[in-house]
Amino acid sequence: MSDLIQKGKLVNATTTVLATNSTEQKNQALKLLSDELRKQKDYIMVENNRDIVNGRKNGLHESLIDRLILNEQRIDEMADALIQLTDLKDPIGEIMEEWTRPNDLKIQKARVPIGVVGMIYEARPNVTIDAASLCLKTGNAVLLRGSSSAIHSNTALVKVIQDALKQSDLPDDAVQLIEDTSRETASQMFKLNEYLDVLIPRGGKKLIDTVVANASVPVLETGAGNCHLFIDETANKDMAIEVAINAKTQRPSVCNAIETILVEQNWANNHLIELIQALQVADVEVHGDSITVSKGDNIIKATEEDYQTEYLDHIVAIKVVDSVQEAIVHINKYGTSHSESIISENDKHVVSFMNEVDAAAVYHNASTRFTDGFEFGFGAEIGISTQKLHARGPMGLEALTSTKYLLHGNGQIK
Amino acid sequence: MSDLIQKGKLVNATTTVLATNSTEQKNQALKLLSDELRKQKDYIMVENNRDIVNGRKNGLHESLIDRLILNEQRIDEMADALIQLTDLKDPIGEIMEEWTRPNDLKIQKARVPIGVVGMIYEARPNVTIDAASLCLKTGNAVLLRGSSSAIHSNTALVKVIQDALKQSDLPDDAVQLIEDTSRETASQMFKLNEYLDVLIPRGGKKLIDTVVANASVPVLETGAGNCHLFIDETANKDMAIEVAINAKTQRPSVCNAIETILVEQNWANNHLIELIQALQVADVEVHGDSITVSKGDNIIKATEEDYQTEYLDHIVAIKVVDSVQEAIVHINKYGTSHSESIISENDKHVVSFMNEVDAAAVYHNASTRFTDGFEFGFGAEIGISTQKLHARGPMGLEALTSTKYLLHGNGQIK
Numbered sequence: 029m030s031d032l033i034q035k036g037k038l039v040n041a042t043t044t045v046l047a048t049n050s051t052e053q054k055n056q057a058l059k060l061l062s063d064e065l066r067k068q069k070d071y072i073m074v075e076n077n078r079d080i081v082n083g084r085k086n087g088l089h090e091s092l093i094d095r096l097i098l099n100e101q102r103i104d105e106m107a108d109a110l111i112q113l114t115d116l117k118d119p120i121g122e123i124m125e126e127w128t129r130p131n132d133l134k135i136q137k138a139r140v141p142i143g144v145v146g147m148i149y150e151a152r153p154n155v156t157i158d159a160a161s162l163c164l165k166t167g168n169a170v171l172l173r174g175s176s177s178a179i180h181s182n183t184a185l186v187k188v189i190q191d192a193l194k195q196s197d198l199p200d201d202a203v204q205l206i207e208d209t210s211r212e213t214a215s216q217m218f219k220l221n222e223y224l225d226v227l228i229p230r231g232g233k234k235l236i237d238t239v240v241a242n243a244s245v246p247v248l249e250t251g252a253g254n255c256h257l258f259i260d261e262t263a264n265k266d267m268a269i270e271v272a273i274n275a276k277t278q279r280p281s282v283c284n285a286i287e288t289i290l291v292e293q294n295w296a297n298n299h300l301i302e303l304i305q306a307l308q309v310a311d312v313e314v315h316g317d318s319i320t321v322s323k324g325d326n327i328i329k330a331t332e333e334d335y336q337t338e339y340l341d342h343i344v345a346i347k348v349v350d351s352v353q354e355a356i357v358h359i360n361k362y363g364t365s366h367s368e369s370i371i372s373e374n375d376k377h378v379v380s381f382m383n384e385v386d387a388a389a390v391y392h393n394a395s396t397r398f399t400d401g402f403e404f405g406f407g408a409e410i411g412i413s414t415q416k417l418h419a420r421g422p423m424g425l426e427a428l429t430s431t432k433y434l435l436h437g438n439g440q441i442k
Numbered sequence: 443m444s445d446l447i448q449k450g451k452l453v454n455a456t457t458t459v460l461a462t463n464s465t466e467q468k469n470q471a472l473k474l475l476s477d478e479l480r481k482q483k484d485y486i487m488v489e490n491n492r493d494i495v496n497g498r499k500n501g502l503h504e505s506l507i508d509r510l511i512l513n514e515q516r517i518d519e520m521a522d523a524l525i526q527l528t529d530l531k532d533p534i535g536e537i538m539e540e541w542t543r544p545n546d547l548k549i550q551k552a553r554v555p556i557g558v559v560g561m562i563y564e565a566r567p568n569v570t571i572d573a574a575s576l577c578l579k580t581g582n583a584v585l586l587r588g589s590s591s592a593i594h595s596n597t598a599l600v601k602v603i604q605d606a607l608k609q610s611d612l613p614d615d616a617v618q619l620i621e622d623t624s625r626e627t628a629s630q631m632f633k634l635n636e637y638l639d640v641l642i643p644r645g646g647k648k649l650i651d652t653v654v655a656n657a658s659v660p661v662l663e664t665g666a667g668n669c670h671l672f673i674d675e676t677a678n679k680d681m682a683i684e685v686a687i688n689a690k691t692q693r694p695s696v697c698n699a700i701e702t703i704l705v706e707q708n709w710a711n712n713h714l715i716e717l718i719q720a721l722q723v724a725d726v727e728v729h730g731d732s733i734t735v736s737k738g739d740n741i742i743k744a745t746e747e748d749y750q751t752e753y754l755d756h757i758v759a760i761k762v763v764d765s766v767q768e769a770i771v772h773i774n775k776y777g778t779s780h781s782e783s784i785i786s787e788n789d790k791h792v793v794s795f796m797n798e799v800d801a802a803a804v805y806h807n808a809s810t811r812f813t814d815g816f817e818f819g820f821g822a823e824i825g826i827s828t829q830k831l832h833a834r835g836p837m838g839l840e841a842l843t844s845t846k847y848l849l850h851g852n853g854q855i856k
Contacts, residue, residue: 044774048797129819133808142830143800221654225830240635241658246831267853274855360458382848383462386557394547394851403856404847405543416556416639416844417660418832430830433818434796437808439681441688442817 032213035204036144036223039169042199043143046167049198051118054165057196061161062110064192068184069103075184076153083177095152098181106157113161116407119426120167134436141167142430143225146217148173148239150231153181159228160189160203162410166428169202171224173217176209183207218243225430230411248418248427250411253283253366254338255396258355258381260372261292265299267393268371269306275369275395277310281340283412284367284399288335288345290355296323296348307344316346335362352377356384363387365414367396388414388421446627449618450558450637453583456613457557460581463612465532468579471610475575476524478606482598483517489598490567497591509566512595520571527575530821533840534581548850555581556844557639560631562587562653564645567595573642574603574617576824580842583616585638587631590623597621632657639844644825662832662841664825667697667780668752669810672769672795674786675706679713681807682785683720689783689809691724695754697826698781698813702749702759704769710737710762721758730760749776766791770798777801779828781810802828802835 076098083093119139126136145168147159156172163170174182186205193200206213218227221244228248229239240247257275259268275286291300296319304324307314315330334345349355359368369391370381382390389399399422401409406424413419419427490512497507533553540550559582561573570586577584588596600619607614620627632641635658642662643653654661671689673682689700705714710733718738721728729744748759763769773782783805784795796804803813813836815823820838827833833841
């Protein structure tokens with residue numbers, strides 16, 4: 029039996045017990061894991077160093093090496109996050125709705141774990157602890173498949189998790205790591221419907237697209253963000269410029285940063301020069317349509333490709349539009365349904381924009397940078413869903429739950 | 443451009459308008475469709491007759507011919523169902539939750555349409571009206587792909603739908619039928635992620651398995667029901683027998699009928715003979731383990747295969763078990779996570795069973811036959827989900843919705 033099948037069976041066999049473990053038992057396991065991480069810090073760092081040495085030998089870029097590193101501070105941060113997780117409300121067991129039918133059958137809709145989560149991720153070994161702890165908090169078993177470049181770190185972290193589980197009331201086998209990081213094994217994992225209830229890919233667009241295209245196990249898709257800011261005719265000038273700078277520059281490498289600014293033509297006549305200057309002072313390379321190009325220096329003429337691109341960098345595209353309707357059409361054509369914002373004082377335009385733009389999060393008079401589980405107040409985040417089924421937008425603990433109907437009768441027959 | 447791509451584009455282009463159509467506009471469209479169905483009855487029956495003639499020529503079984511037939515009564519029933527649908531609450535636009543963050547950003551979670559639903563179904567042409575109307579009520583566009591044996595009926599019904607849409611405020615192109623019923627086109631539809639948000643297969647196990655195995659578009663899986671009744675030691679004898687007969691014989695061909703009865707050994711000692719006799723009187727063929735075989739005549743020795751089989755017929759398997767725990771293990775091994783019931787007066791056993799059995803609907807002292815959107819009080823049903831993401835169990839209108847976060851600010855930046 030392959031490692032994959034064997035571990036799929038192992039984790040799957042733990043779901044009945046996990047589903048009935050109490051909040052206290054799950055929190056105790058998280059605390060034990062926090063302790064073990066601190067205790068086994070040296071072991072983790074030695075194993076992590078093997079990945080770093082291999083990475084340097086293989087010419088891995090220093091930015092990727094940085095993402096690999098587990099030092100004392102980062103391990104402490106992981107241990108702290110586990111304690112914070114114990115404070116979050118356990119969604120499992122909640123009765124979401126209940127009602128009684130005319131035949132006296134009482135129906136309850138209860139929140140239950142999904143079962144087995146398959147997590148496929150790249151580089152960052154902290155995802156190992158992050159994913160495993162969120163799954164355990166919600167009573168799910170998890171089968172992890174990290175990348176080959178972090179295999180020693182991931183193996184060490186899963187050993188630490190298993191050491192903690194052995195001391196806890198949770199099933200010992202609830203977290204397993206696929207040690208074979210070959211593509212063939214990943215492809216088999218995509219189709220492991222017998223043992224997995226959901227696949228969550230975390231990483232770059234290529235990884236996510238591969239999983240979506242090939243998986244028969246249901247996927248929770250977390251995706252790219254080609255986000256827009258639309259500045260309407262009535263937009264407050266200072267607010268519009270401040271939000272534009274923030275949404276573009278506060279952290280350009282993340283999915284909720286903006287990539288294109290659409291500017292209403294009258295507002296553009298009055299303020300576009302100032303907006304461009306503010307962006308350029310903030311070190312942003314401006315690409316733009318012909319009107320934009322005419323308003324400043326060092327502006328690159330935007331092409332169709334610009335509007336399709338998630339720069340994830342200090343670059344922005346600017347396009348002048350006639351109306352809120354033209355902005356909505358542009359966004360629904362080029363956007364990735366992630367986060368979109370309108371700056372406006374015109375209520376009618378705001379309502380149209382918020383209703384007609386098809387995205388997980390639509391903002392009025394605010395930066396798109398708030399699309400995030402922590403900023404939403406969820407206390408945790410598994411990722412940001414850009415699909416429309418199950419969960420959309422920032423996913424907290426509830427995204428890792430399913431439901432079950434409990435029906436209480438006294439002999440009802442049909 | 444192929445018919446599939448062209449129609450995918452057409453329906454996809456209607457989603458922005460559909461999402462903003464009011465409840466009144468959607469209900470008016472349903473009423474217009476109800477009227478058109480009655481007006482165009484003769485046309486529909488003529489086209490339907492072409493399918494029936496072809497079906498008989500191709501040697502289609504009479505039971506399948508019966509499912510194909512659209513007579514006056516059945517068309518009236520479809521027209522009536524549309525009027526009933528207008529009375530149901532429109533879930534779209536509902537604010538499910540709202541809260542304000544410490545930075546004064548107000549977050550609302552709103553219910554919105556999914557977008558474009560791809561429906562793949564077999565034989566029964568009434569699914570065409572059923573699926574289209576449920577989608578329209580929830581603001582979704584729909585791309586339909588029925589079977590070749592019903593192509594003339596489906597083409598006629600979609601023409602009637604489009605006639606009604608043209609008179610309504612809804613987009614004319616919101617419902618389209620793929621007229622090419624080849625397997626190649628179906629395979630392309632499975633991967634039409636650019637235009638489809640979800641695929642819903644309705645039909646036999648083979649169709650559903652094919653869609654799940656091959657689709658990259660997210661699937662709402664409606665599946666098989668290998669359902670069980672567990673009769674505990676303390677079960678009331680009359681209630682247990684009455685529920686067993688009802689759950690097995692009231693309509694054996696449906697997914698929420700039971701296939702195996704698990705009987706606690708002490709109850710079996712006292713009452714198994716009576717249960718077997720009642721089943722046999724009700725014309726049920728009994729398969730059973732060796733204890734069951736010893737309790738009556740004409741009982742076929744059950745094999746492993748029996749426990750895996752969804753008979754969908756007047757056949758039942760009976761197995762005597764030691765305890766509620768053995769019943770739970772059996773159900774979680776052989777069940778399809780659909781509907782499971784315990785008959786018992788022992789609260790501790792009931793709690794264990796309801797918590798540990800992994801199924802969409804778990805019953806205490808009632809027949810499994812109530813797992814159904816109408817019996818649950820939803821007023822409509824798209825199918826019964828046996829997967830754990832998005833929707834589980836009977837799916838009403840809400841299963842055809844997604845969510846969207848609306849964020850109201852006053853210049854918030856991060």
